[in-house]
Amino acid sequence: HSDGAGSISPRSAANAPRPIDRPRRLRATPAMRRLVSETRLHPADLVLPMFVREGAGAPMPISSMPGVVQHTTESLKSAIAEAASAGIGGVMLFGVPEHKDAVGSGATDPDGILNVATRIAVAEAGDALVVQTDLCLDEFTDHGHCGVLDERGYVDNDASLQRYRDMAIAQVEAGSQLLGLSGMMDGQVASVRDALDEAGHTGTPILGYAAKYASAFYGPFREAVQSSLEGDRRTYQLDPANRREGAREIEFDVAEGADIVMVKPAMSYLDVLADAAASSPVPVWAYQVSGEYAMIEAAAAHGWIDRRRAIEESVVGIRRAGADAVLTYWAVELAGWIR
Numbered sequence: 001h002s003d004g005a006g007s008i009s010p011r012s013a014a015n016a017p018r019p020i021d022r023p024r025r026l027r028a029t030p031a032m033r034r035l036v037s038e039t040r041l042h043p044a045d046l047v048l049p050m051f052v053r054e055g056a057g058a059p060m061p062i063s064s065m066p067g068v069v070q071h072t073t074e075s076l077k078s079a080i081a082e083a084a085s086a087g088i089g090g091v092m093l094f095g096v097p098e099h100k101d102a103v104g105s106g107a108t109d110p111d112g113i114l115n116v117a118t119r120i121a122v123a124e125a126g127d128a129l130v131v132q133t134d135l136c137l138d139e140f141t142d143h144g145h146c147g148v149l150d151e152r153g154y155v156d157n158d159a160s161l162q163r164y165r166d167m168a169i170a171q172v173e174a175g176s177q178l179l180g181l182s183g184m185m186d187g188q189v190a191s192v193r194d195a196l197d198e199a200g201h202t203g204t205p206i207l208g209y210a211a212k213y214a215s216a217f218y219g220p221f222r223e224a225v226q227s228s229l230e231g232d233r234r235t236y237q238l239d240p241a242n243r244r245e246g247a248r249e250i251e252f253d254v255a256e257g258a259d260i261v262m263v264k265p266a267m268s269y270l271d272v273l274a275d276a277a278a279s280s281p282v283p284v285w286a287y288q289v290s291g292e293y294a295m296i297e298a299a300a301a302h303g304w305i306d307r308r309r310a311i312e313e314s315v316v317g318i319r320r321a322g323a324d325a326v327l328t329y330w331a332v333e334l335a336g337w338i339r
């Protein structure tokens, strides 16, 4: 018990009340801390996003994402082998095509870079990794939007769905084992599910980027895929201010048949993630995006934060908030530390 608020006499140390609860007991040694840890990182819960560029040459560094490259189809092979031996859960592939057009033709072309990369990755990965593909048009369109545009330049929802359906079939035929629907068109999960089932691909699961926010933290990604986007994605991605709307999008994707749902970005949206983890009947993943990666790398490069501790803490925080798995550009390096 404590002194009354009116007390003025300083209490001697000998008479001071001693705490009854002493949580420090369980923090005293590394072994004890490890034993009582509530959240563990495991390589199998990590997914590595990878960029694959069309054309010859060497892997190209992405300046705003130090340590991350645009792979060639050749360097992809060794990177997949490395990911497999690190024991991570899977990889998420993004294509960087040489030519872009208004409808993103490269996305549905069996010889488009993402589909080519998928075949290579699947052959290289064997049973060791789940090879996943980004199902969105923005890497393939010359205007950089996630869908096709109408005469006014507005992203046409239902016309984009038709492209997603075709893209889904092309990706499954290339061997993709999990489709990451990141375009944020209304009804995209139901539409793609229908297209897959109609084509007999009832066994291919869908990862719905259900609560994907219009975020400044995608900045470095634009360089990574050489996006030509002018303006922003606010007519289809969520307003960062909205928590309830995030929950609603999760509900829709689950109802439409998503096998897994995603919250993206991660660190600024941990409340949305915790809500989803509490209510979702399917696994909930989170994407620690390019800007989150860049921030920590930049601060660490300045010596302002301890790089390894910051990386581990950031991913533990995302898991603690409720993510069953985390997409992170540190997946392989982190797996090496926690194994």
Ligand code: PBG
Pocket (backbone or CB within 6 Å): 134, 136, 137, 138, 139, 146, 182, 183, 217, 218, 219, 220, 221, 233, 288, 289, 290, 291
């Ligand atoms: C859309 C897509 C984006 C990212 C993943 N999928 C970009 C966007 O929506 O603007 C961003 C990933 C990252 O920033 O790491 N295809």
